[in-house]
Amino acid sequence: xxxLQQEVTNLIYQEATLLDRHHWDEWIDxxxxxxxxxxxxxxxxxxxxDNPEMNLNLIYLRNRGGLEDRVFRIESRDSxxxxxxxxxxxxxxxxxxxxxxAGEVEATANCIIHSYGKKGGLTRASLYDxxxxxxxxxLKISQKKITFIDDRLEGPIDVYHL
Amino acid sequence: xxxxxxTDNLSTLxxxxxxxxxxxxxxxxxxxxxxxxxxxxxxxEKCWIFLCHESQVANHGDYFWTEIGRQPVFVHRQxxxxxxxxxxxxxxxxxxxxxxxxGNAKTLTCRFHGWTYKCSGNCVGIKNEEDGTDRSRxxxxxxASLASYQGFIFGSLSADVPALDDWLGAAKIWIDLMAVQSxxxxxxxxxxxxxxxxxxxxxxxxNSVDGYHVSTVxxxxxxxxxxxxxxxxxxxxGKTESGRISxxxxxASYDLGNGHMAIWAQxxxxxxxxxxxxxxxxxxxxxxxxxxxxxxxxxxLYIFPxxxxxxxxxTQIRVMKPISANQVDISVYCVAPKGESTKARAxxxxxxxxxxxxxxxxxxxxxxxxxxxxxxxxxxxxxWSEFNRGLKSITHGADADARELGFEPQAxxxxxxHEVLYHGFYRHWLRMMxxxxxx
Ligand SMILES: [Fe+2]
Numbered sequence: 001x002x003x004l005q006q007e008v009t010n011l012i013y014q015e016a017t018l019l020d021r022h023h024w025d026e027w028i029d030x031x032x033x034x035x036x037x038x039x040x041x042x043x044x045x046x047x048x049x050d051n052p053e054m055n056l057n058l059i060y061l062r063n064r065g066g067l068e069d070r071v072f073r074i075e076s077r078d079s080x081x082x083x084x085x086x087x088x089x090x091x092x093x094x095x096x097x098x099x100x101x102a103g104e105v106e107a108t109a110n111c112i113i114h115s116y117g118k119k120g121g122l123t124r125a126s127l128y129d130x131x132x133x134x135x136x137x138x139l140k141i142s143q144k145k146i147t148f149i150d151d152r153l154e155g156p157i158d159v160y161h162l
Numbered sequence: 163x164x165x166x167x168x169t170d171n172l173s174t175l176x177x178x179x180x181x182x183x184x185x186x187x188x189x190x191x192x193x194x195x196x197x198x199x200x201x202x203x204x205x206x207e208k209c210w211i212f213l214c215h216e217s218q219v220a221n222h223g224d225y226f227w228t229e230i231g232r233q234p235v236f237v238h239r240q241x242x243x244x245x246x247x248x249x250x251x252x253x254x255x256x257x258x259x260x261x262x263x264x265g266n267a268k269t270l271t272c273r274f275h276g277w278t279y280k281c282s283g284n285c286v287g288i289k290n291e292e293d294g295t296d297r298s299r300x301x302x303x304x305x306a307s308l309a310s311y312q313g314f315i316f317g318s319l320s321a322d323v324p325a326l327d328d329w330l331g332a333a334k335i336w337i338d339l340m341a342v343q344s345x346x347x348x349x350x351x352x353x354x355x356x357x358x359x360x361x362x363x364x365x366x367x368x369n370s371v372d373g374y375h376v377s378t379v380x381x382x383x384x385x386x387x388x389x390x391x392x393x394x395x396x397x398x399x400g401k402t403e404s405g406r407i408s409x410x411x412x413x414a415s416y417d418l419g420n421g422h423m424a425i426w427a428q429x430x431x432x433x434x435x436x437x438x439x440x441x442x443x444x445x446x447x448x449x450x451x452x453x454x455x456x457x458x459x460x461x462x463l464y465i466f467p468x469x470x471x472x473x474x475x476x477t478q479i480r481v482m483k484p485i486s487a488n489q490v491d492i493s494v495y496c497v498a499p500k501g502e503s504t505k506a507r508a509x510x511x512x513x514x515x516x517x518x519x520x521x522x523x524x525x526x527x528x529x530x531x532x533x534x535x536x537x538x539x540x541x542x543x544x545x546w547s548e549f550n551r552g553l554k555s556i557t558h559g560a561d562a563d564a565r566e567l568g569f570e571p572q573a574x575x576x577x578x579x580h581e582v583l584y585h586g587f588y589r590h591w592l593r594m595m596x597x598x599x600x601x
Contacts, residue, residue: 039521040353041353041354041355042353042354042355043352043353044262044263044264044265045262045263049352049353051352053504053508053511054351054352054504054507054508054511055351055352055353055511056351056352056353056354056355056495056496056511056514056515057353057511057515058355058515058519058521059515059519059521059522060511060512060515065390065393065396068389068390068393069386069387069389069390069523070523072385072386072389073382073383073386073523076382076385076386078381078382078385079382079523079526079527080379080527080528080530080531080534081526081527081529081530118530118533119360151356152356152357152358152491153355153356153357153358153520153521154357154358155357155520155529156520156521156526156527156529156530157519157520157521157526158521158526
């Protein structure tokens with residue numbers, strides 16, 4: 001594994017760990033200020049929507065402020081869907097890293113997410129498409145696209161279920 | 163559970179003594195599977211059921227697969243531009259005929275044994291056909307009734323339904339307020355979401371016009387948006403309104419008859435709504451009262467039994483598919499005026515995503531509350547849910563706002579915290595369950 005592959009893989013692992021352990025502020029810190037967080041909806045059985053501005057998404061946050069909204073709501077302890085908070089375990093694999101060009105790297109990964117809450121245990125899966133950017137020497141997430149493969153969704157879905 | 167509810171006993175489920183100050187519903191209506199079976203046969207298979215929006219079947223051959231109650235059907239756009247709706251099952255061995263929920267096929271060939279049907283439903287091909295087969299016996303089964311109102315397509319398995327216009331009645335103008343927003347009509351935006359809900363379909367019906375929960379369940383949404391705004395983010399049309407949710411604005415609730423219900427609440431920042439850009443055009447095209455309602459009142463409309471139309475910060479079609487007493491599937495679509503600016507469309511979608519989805523920051527909380535309500539209803543030791551708030555404020559017939567806009571509700575109150583609109587819902591529910599509603 002090259003140093004870059006190691007660095008990218010660690011970053012992706014770290015994100016999963018921070019979510020599962022509820023270190024929300026550190027999780028947000030992995031993202032650039034202008035980061036896009038995008039979960040398209042399914043346009044039909046085989047394709048997701050591909051124009052986030054003009055089509056319906058499950059989540060489309062256009063900067064880090066959108067992630068802060070989510071964390072604000074979780075931490076408020078006033079969200080019906082988030083109290084009690086579901087337990088989650090993300091298992092990330094298949095991390096593939098592109099080459100770094102002008103401080104930017106693309107990577108893909110798969111994730112199996114097991115959660116436990118009022119509905120009992122649920123296992124779901126996502127495809128991740130990352131764009132990473134080097135800021136002050138450190139790689140940060142500038143875009144994360146999550147293709148959540150479930151369609152008939154069970155229960156509330158938040159950033160820690162994806 | 164204490165066994166099945168006989169038709170004779172249905173009346174005991176709705177304790178309707180408004181003159182004595184009491185309207186309550188036995189919570190077994192949410193959890194009893196025998197009641198649910200009767201709802202399928204007496205309501206969902208007898209009523210007008212919302213099927214889809216015309217933009218979802220715009221062109222010749224476009225089909226849309228949905229359900230009436232639990233029966234699969236598909237709407238199919240004909241060569242002459244008309245619509246037909248068929249039972250979605252091959253006449254031979256019942257395989258579903260449409261490979262996708264939505265698609266285009268000018269003829270449909272069953273993927274099981276290869277029988278072929280024209281758009282018209284005529285059986286035109288039988289693989290290895292035997293001599294003397296009368297194909298016309300195998301034409302697809304059309305549903306008994308199909309009609310559209312302002313682009314919203316409804317169907318019924320019963321031929322014995324009132325005319326759709328009469329059925330919608332006082333709800334019609336509420337649909338108009340959405341449909342007239344563009345001279346080109348409305349369109350469903352690409353993308354949708356379906357979520358499985360562990361709760362009874364009537365709890366979703368109640369929730370969709372429940373103003374009372376907003377300032378508790380959605381308080382966190384209002385706070386989240388306030389925190390967002392304090393950082394100077396998402397201004398102008400990018401803003402998601404929270405004023406309506408925080409309370410203290412004029413509101414009203416309506417029993418529209420035939421089980422239909424509606425509420426509105428005044429917008430505090432109408433200029434952030436996507437329709438605001440069209441205000442001058444609307445003023446030229448429509449009566450002033452309609453324009454005022456479109457621009458300044460956030461509206462939730464529930465049409466008995468399976469569809470809700472929301473025109474709040476964003477615009478939504480919400481469709482229910484009952485699965486069992488304990489489960490309902492909900493599909494949501496963003497519906498928007500054709501021809502709006504890309505800025506307005508993007509704003510509409512972002513507001514939709516903020517609030518409405520099970521991955522959003524409000525509908526997810528509704529869903530959790532609904533599922534808890536369902537679970538609590540299992541407690542047979544406490545069997546009644548009361549719907550008495552607002553009893554002293556009932557206006558029978560139209561209030562001033564309704565009169566000015568031009569609709570005649572059964573009853574209304576001047577506060578969306580009130581619960582008396584549900585009386586109309588449960589009275590109609592009971593009439594249909596007892597087989598007393600003949601249109
Ligand atoms: Fe709500």
